[in-house]
Amino acid sequence: MTPRTGPLRLTVNGATHQLAVCSGALLLHVLRNDLQLNGPKYGCGLAQCGACTVLIDGKTARSCILPVGGLEGCEIVTLEGLGTLEQPHPVQAAFIAESATQCGYCVNGIILAATALLRRIPDPSDNDIRQALKYNLCRCGSHNEVLIAIRAAARAMTSHMPVVE
Amino acid sequence: MNPSLPAASPAELLARPGVLAVVRPRPDAVAEPFVVLLDDGRAIGLNGHVDLGTGIRTSLTQIVAEELDLALSSVSMVLGDTLWAPDQGYTTASETIQVTAIPLRRAAAQARGWLVGKAASLLGVSAEELEVLDGTISPRTGDGGSCTYAELIAGETIVLDLDDSFPLKDPAAYSIVGKSTRRVDIPGKVTGQWTFVHDVRLDGMLHGRVIRPPYGGRDSGAFIGRSLLRVDESSIAHMPDVKLVVIHDFVGVVAAREEDAEAAARALSVVWADFTPLPDLASPVEAVRANPSTPRILKDTGGVDEALASAAFRRSHTYVWPWHMHGSIGPCCSVAAFDAAGSLTVWSGTQTQHMLRNDLAILLDVAPDNIEIVRLETAGSYGRSGMDDVGADAALLARAVGAPVRVQLSRDQEHAWEPKGAAQLMDVDGGIDADGNLVAYDFATRYPSNMAPMLALLLTRKVDPVAGSGPIGDRNAEPPYDYENMRVVCHDQAPVVRAAFLRGVSAMPNAFAHESFIDEMAEAAGVDPVEYRARNISDPRARDLIRQTAERAGWVPKIAPGKEMIAPDVARGRGFAYSTYLHGPFPGKAAAAAAWVVDVEVNKTSGEVAVTKVVVAQDSGMVINPAGVRHQIEGNVFQSVSRVLMEQVAFNEVAVTSRDWSTYPILKFPEAPVVEAHLVPRPNDPPLGAGESASVPSAAAIVNAVYDATGVRFRELPLTPERVRTGLLEQNGSAPPFARKMKAGAPWLAAAGGLIAAAFTMLSPIKPAIAPIAFEGAGVFTSETIERGRLVAAAGNCVGCHTDGASAPNAGGHALRTPFGNVYSTNITPDVETGIGAWSYPAFERAMRQGISRDGRHLYPAFPYTAFARMTDGDLQALYAYLMSQPAVKSKVPETRLAFPMNVRPLMAGWNAMFHKAEVFTPDPARSERWNRGAYLVEGAGHCAACHSPRNALGAEATGARHLTGGIVDGWDAPALGAYSPSPIPWTEEAYYQYLRTGASAQHGATAGPMLAVVDELSALPDGDIRAMAHYLASRSPSGLSEAATTRRADALTMLGRAQLVPIDNVGARIFDGACAVCHANDNLDMFGGQVSLPLSSTVHSERPDNLIRTILNGVHDPAKGTRGAMPSFARQFSDEQLAELVTFVRKTQAAGKPAWRDVPGAIRRIRTERPR
Ligand code: FES
Ligand code: FES
Secondary structure: OOOOOOEEEEEEOOEEEEEEOOOOOEHHHHHHHHOOOOOOOOOOOOOOOOOOEEEEOOEEEEOOOOEHHHHOOOEEEOHHHHOOOOOOOHHHHHHHHOOOOOOOOOHHHHHHHHHHHHHHOOOOOHHHHHHHOOOOOOOOOOHHHHHHHHHHHHHHHHHOOOOOO | OOOOOOOOOHHHHOOOOOEEEEEEEEOOEEEEEEEEEEOOOOEEEEEOOOOOOOOHHHHHHHHHHHHHOOOHHHEEEEEOOOOOOOOOOOOOOOHHHHHHHHHHHHHHHHHHHHHHHHHHHHHOOOHHHEEEEOOEEEEOOOOOOOEEHHHHHOOOEEEEEOOOOOOOOOHHHOOOOOOOOOOOOHHHHHOOOOOOHHHOOOOOOEEEEEEOOOOOOOOOOOOOOOOEEEEEHHHHOOOOOOEEEEEOOEEEEEEOOHHHHHHHHHHOEEEEOOOOOOOOOOOHHHHHHHOOEEEEEEEEEOOHHHHHHOOOEEEEEEEEEOOEOOOOOOOOEEEEEEOOOOOEEEEEOOOOHHHHHHHHHHHHOOOHHHEEEEEOOOOOOOEOOOHHHHHHHHHHHHHHHOOOEEEEOOHHHHHHHOOEEOOEEEEEEEEEOOOOOEEEEEEEEEEEOOOOOOHHHHHOOOOOOOOOOOOOOOOOOOOOOOOOEEEEEEEEEOOOOOEOOEOOOOHHHHHHHHHHHHHHHHHHHOOOHHHHHHHOOOOHHHHHHHHHHHHHHOOOOOOOOOOEEOOOOEEEEEEEEEEEEEEOOOOOEEEEEEEEEEEEEEEOOOOOEEEEEEEEEEEOOOOOOHHHHHHHHHHHHHHHHHHHHHOOOOEOOOOEOOOOOOOOOOOOHHHOOEEEEEEOOOOOOOOOOOOOHHHOOHHHHHHHHHHHHHOOOOOEOOOOHHHHHHHHHHHOOOOOOOOOOOOOOOOOOOOOHHHHHHHOOOOOOOOOOOOOOOOOOHHHOOHHHHHHHHHHHHHHOHHHHOEOOOOOOOOEOOEEEEOOEEEEOOOOOOOOOOOOOOOOHHHHHHHHHHOEOOOOOEOOOOOOHHHHOOOOHHHHHHHHHHHHOOOOOOOOOOOOOOOOOOOOOOHHHHHHHHHOOOOOOOOOOOOOHHHHHHHHHHHOOOOHHHHHOOEOOOOOEOOHHHOOOOEEEOOEEEOOOHHHOOOOOOOOHHHHHHHHHHOEEOOOEEOOOOHHHHHHHHOOOOHHHHHHHHHHHHHOOOOOOOHHHHHHHHHHHHHHHHHOOOOOOOHHHHHHHHHHHHHHOOOOOOEOOOOOOHHHOHHHHOOOOHHHHHHHHHOEOOOOOOOOOOEOOOOOOOOHHHHHHHHHHHHHHHOOOOOOOOOHHHHHHHHHOOOOO
16 A cells, blocks of 8 residues: 655644654654653554553543544644643642652553543442553562553542542 | 752752752762752752652652751652662662661751851750751740841851761651652642653654564563564655664664654564564463572571471472563663763662663763763652663764654563562461461562563674572561461572562562461461461561550451351452561562552452452551652552453563553552551650562562462462462362363355356457547636535545555555455556546546446456446546646556456456346436435445445456445455344444444444544535435335434443443453443543543444454554544454454454354454565
8 A cells, every 4th residue: 555645734732733653653653762762662553551551632542553644633642642741630749649650660550541531430449440550560560550541540539638658 | 840959960959159058978979968048048859769650759859858857848859860869779678768778867957056056156045945847046035136047058158068066856746747748749740840851852852662572571581682674664664754773683663753753663574583482371380490599598596397297287389470560550661862072961760870871881882970960850660670771762863863752662662571570489388386376487489580681682692691699589588477486488499480579579479378378377277367476476566566456456356267248149358467677688678668458359259359358457667748658659559450360471482472551451430449548656766668679568468368369279360360260160179160162163265166267258358548648638627617526536435545645635556455365556646657637538438338448457346336437427527627627746556466257357257147237327206306316326426335235256346135244444344224233232323424424323333444434525425425325324224213212222232232241251341341431331421522432333243254353453543523532443452362352352352143153363464464465
């Protein structure tokens, strides 16, 4: 098939970029290299681990396998777009308060998966959280603290209170 | 996030005004700073050990802040850079807190003491009267002046030699150490602001990829570095910007864009020699026992042999530990750059910076002093991973191309080549006397060592691939219990496969044996296993820990397995184990001690084991950061449960075959046990390394719990369902059922010789050529005509067959596979010489309607003129206008050479007489306009039957009832449309519409293979045409079901398919769970783009496995517009055997009611070995 080339319009973290990339280029490479974002990470390139997760139109997507060509007009959000050091998103704030990661390589995918989950189920059960993270791998074993942080984030978001220090 | 040091080098820093540094002097070199205070109020600690993702950075920050009486936020750490940090050896065995933090702490105390002394003389009071609060020194009384560290340092250059005698702060006065402290790195990490080594970006940096040899995971043997036969550069000739680097077995590519480097690495054709087969590693037992070894006697007290002979109860067992992976979530990555003077800087996640530097010096013939390693954090590695390897890869490529290069290893390279945690065999012969006393223990451990030289040194033949042996297998080799007579032998041996340190190295396996065996002895002695341990251990601190752990967990004493059934199939059990991790040379230094109480549930039918809860207590001495240690314990628990239950590296006779997370599964969130971590309070004892201790008792605790549940002791890991099932069956005295051998299937395509003979008895006259024209240019056509032609071309997907790979559209050369050989499509651009530029419209029309080329030659019916003949004149004229107005491309296509009889072109005249009716489509007046439009598109320009109808032995489409009942194109099944569709759900008009419009239908899955291009081209057609096609197709076999009923049936099938995915008790199920389920289990509810439900997909319901195999091997990389999904290729991940297991599993579970496919392995071999077109 003929590769479509030409400027591509990609909306990432609220800003629209015109990019001279091949439509077959992977979203992960474009985010990391063209837009210099560190949030999404390369973990497997096989949609198996979740390290490369981004939100597209509020849903989780594995940027390591998605060609950018089909994503014009979508709202893409990376970890950077969720919140900042100064004003973290409640899920990020909960992860900071609970020190809920070890090496932190997987945490991008876990936080974004949790964010999508809390949008669908604001008050998830322990089982809901485990199921929502079924396809996010963590080798360091941060599972326990992650579950605690997500429950804390859910409480904070449903009560509109900041995460307790 | 590394603190910016206000100088380019330590020498510059130590000469600068406004600095106080405590240093270790070095002869002939610049002193090494441990603590540096700056006149801006910041303090920086420097440590030679790095943070492996465990939070050590935070603990070290706490230590420095505590001794300096500074706020945590004023302190930062530099870890591991070769230029800055002191050389304190490798970061291993949790030694950081126990060993390397000591000079750091002293240096901080010394700096504070010096500053307080200076303030005392300035303020005219004695030092004892002063206190420090966050860097401000003032009299305790509150009276008088004060001054700050920054003020005291301003303008001064104070360099103090480290003085070991300096008094340290009294732990009773600690306010930071010992308090749970939030990790300093996490805010950056959860907001994407942290710089991992993967995130280094330099100006002018290029992207490199390496192509590794096929002997993945091996590093000794004469073939290492000597296996490359040739690299075919023409395979990447179409990527002119890619640079190729080849040094013996080292092969790499470099490109400006990462995707180009990846594409080049995929496309590059490399031919390797054959290699020495590996021993069978399915079980490590034979391989490790057969590996030559040297016995090293570690202990021999009393008379073991006599004691064994007279033991009242004696048991002799072999315990087996498999090869494990570190399994870092981030495959190794590094950046290397040379400066103009030839000095090299490598940005690395290594934990052995100085070894890396020395190895690079050998590899590149550069002096070590001209190499700087900048250490950045990376994904957790739990021991030495492939970080040094990738640093060398980057350096080699950077040197070759003269620019900074970043190399990222792929997941399959990481899995195959990371130096593994070694397998180990433990033989125990031991016994008790009639009173239950431990009288004899004869222990032999075999550990294939783990020195894993830097890969590039081997691949480039800089060092010889000789397997060396090291004395590593002896950690925790001595049991902690008081056996009266004891012999402990370590059989040192060279590696079998590439290996390196992995968390709990050799201690975990040795403890697995000791702690399993003691449980067995306890039962024989008729004593509760916890009580028995406590009785037989002389270390009071250990006894205390054992008792405390049991108490915390509510341990109920027992003297026999409880075998408690909590469901018809499910037994529950509880197990105990204890270990003090000993690291360093035998007998080793004690790190933290840990004990486990673990609860398991065993499904006795499926063999699945679930660890439901772990209570673990740890004695780490003084704890710097309790929250950090607790998290570290939890991390060890999850990881070791994963290793014990499910992990084992698979090999074939060539290499590692665990090349992704589905062939090497690890514990996931739903299976994560509840963990209770307790810290034994010991604030007055020295801190002990807590990094890996909690892993050590894991295996024995779990097998002891499984014994409690089932009465069966398992001595080989992992506890896969297969192993547990077999163990339970053996106990019941019945053998496991034989695996049924599949019969090889008959070839699906039978020749029809008789028909061929009959057809070719007729000969027809040769057709005349039509005179070439001098084409006047596209200006003769109106833009409306050209636009109409564009749509006709789209409906017919001309470009699909007439374009080869990445070459120019419509320039031909694409090979269409037929039973008679490859037919190469022609160039249909208006190039005069090689295309249709000299074709008049009548010549074009004759080709389209009769299959005769302008020069009079017969075309093969792979070109579907049989369908095109139905098109109206208007459409054909428009198509001609469109094609003639496209850019001319000079491109000669390969000649088509078919097997007899097809190689005799004139015989095609006979073919036409038999099979071709050149008639224009006539609308059916009884049908609606929409139906007729649909029929015209489907049967004419769309030529759906060319792929979707079966062909007879002569390649002619079947007609009548067999029209559109399924065909084969390019080796893909083109499924039947309508009543014979293999799909379990009838195709409705809406489903056809969705599929043709978007490439996917919720009820039938997504397109793959050649259909992708068809849908892509159809996107040019107006909605009305797509709806008309859907209407016509649906009318051919009305299902009689409403849309709602169809949806209900589809949902039910999807649910049914999902229910079949458990239990995960065989290889195919595990691969599906790890690789496929994320998109195909229909339980990933937050996923963008939706899931493709396999129970509804024609691919798995098809008569042959070909489409499924091809889709798995090729992936779906360029999905048709609208599906917004993609699937990776798994060709490099799965061995033929693994793929067969997966395909068989998918068919069995997702194609309800369909028989198993025959000869899946044969189909896989056939498809894998197809010649690339
Ligand atoms: S990197 Fe995308 S899922 Fe692993
Ligand atoms: S925290 Fe390291 S992989 Fe999850």
